[in-house]
Every structure is written in C-alpha cells, then in structure tokens.
Amino acid sequence: MKKNWPLWEVFVRSKNGLEHRHFGSLRAADAEMALENARDVYTRRMEGISIWVVESKDITASNPENNGELFEPAQDKVYRHPTFYELPDELKHM
Amino acid sequence: MSEKEIKNLEEIFEARIARDEKIEPKDWMPEKYRKTHIRQISQHAHSEIVGMLPEGNWITRAPSLRRKAALLAKVQDEAGHGLYLYSACETLGISREEMYEQLHTGKAKYSSIFNYPTLTWADMGAIGWLVDGAAIINQVPLCNTSYGPYARAMIRVCKEESFHQRQGFESLLTLCKGTPDQKNMAQDALNRWWWPSLMMFGPTDDESTHTEQSMKWKLKRKTNDELRQQFVDQTVPQAEILGITIPDPDLKWNEERGHYDFGKINWDEFWQVVKGHGPCNKQRIKDRVSAWEKGAWVRDAAIAYAEKQEKRNQEERKAS
Numbered sequence: 584m585k586k587n588w589p590l591w592e593v594f595v596r597s598k599n600g601l602e603h604r605h606f607g608s609l610r611a612a613d614a615e616m617a618l619e620n621a622r623d624v625y626t627r628r629m630e631g632i633s634i635w636v637v638e639s640k641d642i643t644a645s646n647p648e649n650n651g652e653l654f655e656p657a658q659d660k661v662y663r664h665p666t667f668y669e670l671p672d673e674l675k676h677m
Numbered sequence: 678m679s680e681k682e683i684k685n686l687e688e689i690f691e692a693r694i695a696r697d698e699k700i701e702p703k704d705w706m707p708e709k710y711r712k713t714h715i716r717q718i719s720q721h722a723h724s725e726i727v728g729m730l731p732e733g734n735w736i737t738r739a740p741s742l743r744r745k746a747a748l749l750a751k752v753q754d755e756a757g758h759g760l761y762l763y764s765a766c767e768t769l770g771i772s773r774e775e776m777y778e779q780l781h782t783g784k785a786k787y788s789s790i791f792n793y794p795t796l797t798w799a800d801m802g803a804i805g806w807l808v809d810g811a812a813i814i815n816q817v818p819l820c821n822t823s824y825g826p827y828a829r830a831m832i833r834v835c836k837e838e839s840f841h842q843r844q845g846f847e848s849l850l851t852l853c854k855g856t857p858d859q860k861n862m863a864q865d866a867l868n869r870w871w872w873p874s875l876m877m878f879g880p881t882d883d884e885s886t887h888t889e890q891s892m893k894w895k896l897k898r899k900t901n902d903e904l905r906q907q908f909v910d911q912t913v914p915q916a917e918i919l920g921i922t923i924p925d926p927d928l929k930w931n932e933e934r935g936h937y938d939f940g941k942i943n944w945d946e947f948w949q950v951v952k953g954h955g956p957c958n959k960q961r962i963k964d965r966v967s968a969w970e971k972g973a974w975v976r977d978a979a980i981a982y983a984e985k986q987e988k989r990n991q992e993e994r995k996a997s
Contacts, residue, residue: 586977588979590764607765607829610764612979612982613982613983616979623757627753627754627757627837648705
C-alpha cells in the first residue's frame, strides 16, 4: 500500500515581539521533519526565529458559504466603535 | 445548481476579480478558473523543478567556492519555488502525486527553455542573466494575480529571483573581462541562449489562445509580445556593458517606436521543443523520473518511522 506524506501548515515568527504568521504549507512524514523542511523551505534568508508546524487536517476552518451568518451581524453594530459616540468639541483628549 | 444560478455566481465572481478582490481556496469558483489555474500553477512548479537539472550539472564543476555557493543557493531556491507552487496548486484540489504523475508521463508541460543543454560554465551565467531575467518579467505581474495562494507564492519567488539574475550577470562579466577564450565562451553562451530566451514569452499575440481570459483573471497583465519587447529593451544595454554581441543582425533601435526592433523568431523550433523534440526533453524527464524512483525507499522509510514513533508515543501515554 502506498502512503503519502501528510500536508503541514507552517507558521513563522519573524522576530520577537511579532506573532507567528502563516507562511505556507509543505509535505513531511512527521512533525520533526516538517520543522526541518520548514526551516529549509521558508527561512533561507533569515525570515524567522521561531517556527510552528500543524498538520493541515487538524485545522478547522470556517466555510465562506457561511460568511453571512458568521460575519455580517458585526456590520450593524457601529456602537462598538469609538467614533459612534458624539462628544463635545471642548473635550480634547478621550 | 441550475444553469441560471451558476451564471449568476459567475457574474458575482468576475465582478469580485474586477474589483481586485482575491479568490481564496474555499471560495466558489468556475470550473474553468480552477482548471486553468491548476494547469498554469503546476506547469510553473514543474518548470522550477526541471529547471534545477541543467544547473545541477555544473555544481561540482563551479570554478570557485564563491560561484559554487551561489549556484547551490540558486538551485536550492528553485526547489523551494517548486514547493511553494505545488502547495499553492494543491489548494485547488489536485494532489501532489497527481501533479508529479502528469510531469513524469509527459502530460504536463514545463518551460521549454530547460530542454536546451548547458555545455559550458558560461551557460550558468547566461541562464541567470537571460533566463531568470525573462522569468522575472513574466513573474512580477503575477504577484498581483487574482488567486490568493498563487499571488502569495509569487511574492516570495520574485523576492528571491533577483539574486539569481545578478549572480549570473556578475559571473558573465567576470568571463568577459578575462582571457579571450573566456570572453569567447561568454559570447558562445549568449549565441545559444538568446533566441530560446525570447521564446520564453510564448507565441506571438495573434497566435496566443489564452490571452483574453488570462487578462481578465489577472494571470496576465501584458501580452506576450509586450513582455518580449520589454525584455529586449532592457537586455540590449546589458549586453553592451558585457561587451558581447546579441546574435541578431536585425536588432536595432527604432527611434519612432522608442523600442528595439528585432529579428524573426524561429517558431518551428519553438513548437518542436514544446512538442517534446528539443535537444534534452527526454533526458530531463528521464533524470526527473529516476530521482523520484530512487527516492521512493526514503519516502517509505520516513512514513514507516513516523508510524512507529506514533505507536510508541501512544503506548507510553497509555502506560503513564
């Protein structure tokens, strides 16, 4: 039986103080190899100082078809933004 | 879905692209968009992978450590570019094995330029200067293409590609400043790589079948002929700096057009190579298939090892 290397998602922190960001994906037999391959594929020019790898199948993603019910409710809640509130001009800093 | 519903979705889709919105993997897309992108991205990936072969030929024979380090790094970049592109393509629902299969059986194409042989060390310089130079012109507009994963991969590729061209030019310049034999070697490389490089932009506009659709989807921003002209215009002054002659008696500045005129491309040769009858088509695929088959035991062993580790970890968890 032929088995293929699973797909991994690679997240790289480019420097301390910044979050890990999704860089791309790659194929590897296990987590250790995924880390080593991520180093070679995504950080050949000092792009990172820390790498996370996650097997792609372990990520649960939202479906764009449900974007309406997921994200549209936020559109009519302008009162969540500071600019919604009317304050007097003499109030300089708030 | 009814035909009317699909048509409606297609209109929404085209409008999104026209507004410069990106399309992401899980978004609805027309089948034709998916297929066209699978074809283009996988061919692009294959070109990077096959593109390593003509250069790999010279790594052990580089004339200095400096040149060897640069060539190794360049070839490693190409492997990386292939990998970015394969994973971008996988997001469209084709498996990597399927893509390899298409490459190995000759069903998928790759850039014809890699079917020419690398006969001398000067070819490494000429490839960097001309082939990577032409590739950059083709690729830069793709950083802005409509399919998100492809655009992101291309941004990384383009960032890295600039070093490829510069190291090639520097290497050729060194030869051109060397002995007469070295300069002749550089001239010979230019003679052999010039016309195939012009062919890298594809058939002339009136022969090109995909242009209109590709423009709409931002797979193309300029036509083949416009890009080819841009390449000629930027390369002629570079050849003058090197002090070698572009092998085209019809090449001359056209004041009126503000561009260089150049001679007729041998399109019979182009189609011959595309159809598999170039000097190295068979050799390249043979080498690629051989590398893949010889690596099979490594891939299988890595999977077996991963499964064994996983089992051992599970047992340890149970015991504790």
